[in-house]
Amino acid sequence: MSIDLCLISIILIPLAIAGLALIHQGLGRSRSAAHAMLATLCSLAIAAIVFTLIGSAWAGFPGGQAHTIHIAGKPIDWLGAEPFFATGLPSSLLHGPYAALTLAFGIFAVGLASLIPLSSGSDRWRLASICATSALFAAIIFPLFAHWVWSNGWLSQLTPLFGLPAFTDAGGAATIQVLGGLTALSVAWILGPRQGKYTDGTATAIPGHNIVHVLFGCILALIGWIGLDSAASILFYRASYPQVILTVINATLSASAGCLAAVITTQLRYRKPDASLSANGWIAGLVAGSAGCGLLSPLATIFIALVAGTLVTFLVETLELRLYIDDPGGAISVHLGAALWGVLAYALFAPSTNSRTALLLSQLTGIATLLGIMFPLIHITHRLLNKLIPFRIDADGDWQGMDIRELGAGAYPEFVVHADEFVPR
Amino acid sequence: MTLIGYLLMVSGWLLAIAALFLLTGLGQRLAFVIAALLVELLGLSLIAIRYRSLQRGPA
Numbered sequence: 444m445s446i447d448l449c450l451i452s453i454i455l456i457p458l459a460i461a462g463l464a465l466i467h468q469g470l471g472r473s474r475s476a477a478h479a480m481l482a483t484l485c486s487l488a489i490a491a492i493v494f495t496l497i498g499s500a501w502a503g504f505p506g507g508q509a510h511t512i513h514i515a516g517k518p519i520d521w522l523g524a525e526p527f528f529a530t531g532l533p534s535s536l537l538h539g540p541y542a543a544l545t546l547a548f549g550i551f552a553v554g555l556a557s558l559i560p561l562s563s564g565s566d567r568w569r570l571a572s573i574c575a576t577s578a579l580f581a582a583i584i585f586p587l588f589a590h591w592v593w594s595n596g597w598l599s600q601l602t603p604l605f606g607l608p609a610f611t612d613a614g615g616a617a618t619i620q621v622l623g624g625l626t627a628l629s630v631a632w633i634l635g636p637r638q639g640k641y642t643d644g645t646a647t648a649i650p651g652h653n654i655v656h657v658l659f660g661c662i663l664a665l666i667g668w669i670g671l672d673s674a675a676s677i678l679f680y681r682a683s684y685p686q687v688i689l690t691v692i693n694a695t696l697s698a699s700a701g702c703l704a705a706v707i708t709t710q711l712r713y714r715k716p717d718a719s720l721s722a723n724g725w726i727a728g729l730v731a732g733s734a735g736c737g738l739l740s741p742l743a744t745i746f747i748a749l750v751a752g753t754l755v756t757f758l759v760e761t762l763e764l765r766l767y768i769d770d771p772g773g774a775i776s777v778h779l780g781a782a783l784w785g786v787l788a789y790a791l792f793a794p795s796t797n798s799r800t801a802l803l804l805s806q807l808t809g810i811a812t813l814l815g816i817m818f819p820l821i822h823i824t825h826r827l828l829n830k831l832i833p834f835r836i837d838a839d840g841d842w843q844g845m846d847i848r849e850l851g852a853g854a855y856p857e858f859v860v861h862a863d864e865f866v867p868r
Numbered sequence: 869m870t871l872i873g874y875l876l877m878v879s880g881w882l883l884a885i886a887a888l889f890l891l892t893g894l895g896q897r898l899a900f901v902i903a904a905l906l907v908e909l910l911g912l913s914l915i916a917i918r919y920r921s922l923q924r925g926p927a
Binding site: 604814 | 874877878879880881882884888889894895897898901902904905908909912915916919920923924
């Protein structure tokens with residue numbers, strides 16, 4: 444493993460966080476822009492501290508200590524057993540930097556994943572409950588699944604346990620994106636739509652307030668994603684130097700193909716390309732491509748991203764118009780929908796010596812675990828948390844905007860916002 | 869309805885895991901895991917339908 448290359452890759456990940464933050468606040472209302480950025484910082488800060496103190500002990504790292512239970516004579520590694528408060532870190536550094544690099548990666552990975560629900564809860568989610576949700580995510584939800592996939596947990600041990608190839612998540616499509624997307628879905632369901640979004644069962648378009656921020660965020664996200672995919676591949680799949688270079692190529696291709704697919708789809712459907720949906724296509728391509736980054740051919744990556752970019756435009760519409768889910772930033776479609784497709788597509792396109800059916804079975808087992816265990820866990824714990832710290836701002840705050848209501852000052856105090864600016868003339 | 873949705877999702881996962889433990893044939897396992905995913909999607913759909921009916925209000 445190249446330590447320098449891994450460290451540089453990890454250092455790039457905050458650019459993905461910055462990119463997502465810009466996208467989220469740009470797709471929200473101007474009256475909640477400062478709140479969205481502060482929520483990003485708070486969420487990241489809480490996730491980093493809680494993950495280091497608690498979550499990293501349960502997430503563990505490959506070769507670390509773990510809790511094991513025996514079912515039908517098979518040892519099931521289900522939870523990490525490292526010391527809490529990262530007290531084992533100084534001694535582990537004596538044996539090499541691997542545990543520390545895994546922790547550094549984990550801090551940024553959990554930070555990135557905890558930002559995803561901010562997009563679906565935009566304009567109505569209180570700061571206190573955002574912090575509580577991030578803490579819950581970093582302490583329990585992320586470490587549990589990250590251990591199963593990346594730290595010799597049972598999903599990565601399908602070969603000795605059941606004679607199947609290991610569940611593969613080279614860039615965090617399942618562990619980061621699907622978990623973040625499932626949390627976004629749960630938050631959107633708990634919060635309900637923004638006031639004025641649905642009138643007599645008809646959806647009203649509430650456009651984002653700064654599409655330039657959104658599109659610039661896409662560029663930042665690409666650089667961060669290259670770091671994210673490369674770091675995860677090096678740490679958990681022992682990616683070689685050529686594979687890391689292929690990861691860089693594939694990440695760029697997947698963003699490009701995802702964006703172009705969304706541009707063409709919206710051009711065909713609405714006669715003009717839609718900038719916000721195209722930005723969603725860019726991120727959807729990155730998300731879908733991260734499942735098999737560095738392991739798939741460029742051609743396969745382009746195909747996967749083209750499907751993801753097209754899929755996301757239909758998903759956004761279906762969620763909003765048919766399921767009444769108000770997701771201002773499209774987080775559920777982009778991070779959940781595209782990531783599930785990416786995880787499945789890896790089984791279809793991976794160059795593997797194993798049987799294709801066996802590979803498909805492994806990936807489907809991972810998806811079944813995400814939907815069958817992780818989503819009920821996420822949704823039930825979030826509903827309980829909502830009883831303790833109500834998620835939703837009161838009705839007045841909904842109209843005033845989160846900036847004035849929770850922070851006492853707006854993001855753009857010199858601008859006058861007209862209430863009727865979107866009324867057709 | 870939401871509770872039934874949760875139960876169906878967890879049941880689907882248990883079905884998938886049981887298939888891995890109890891069956892040996894690749895085709896049989898795949899069929900059971902796909903069936904398990906369908907059960908999970910049914911559970912998710914129930915939660916989504918419940919949410920949608922709450923948002924639309926009484927007909």
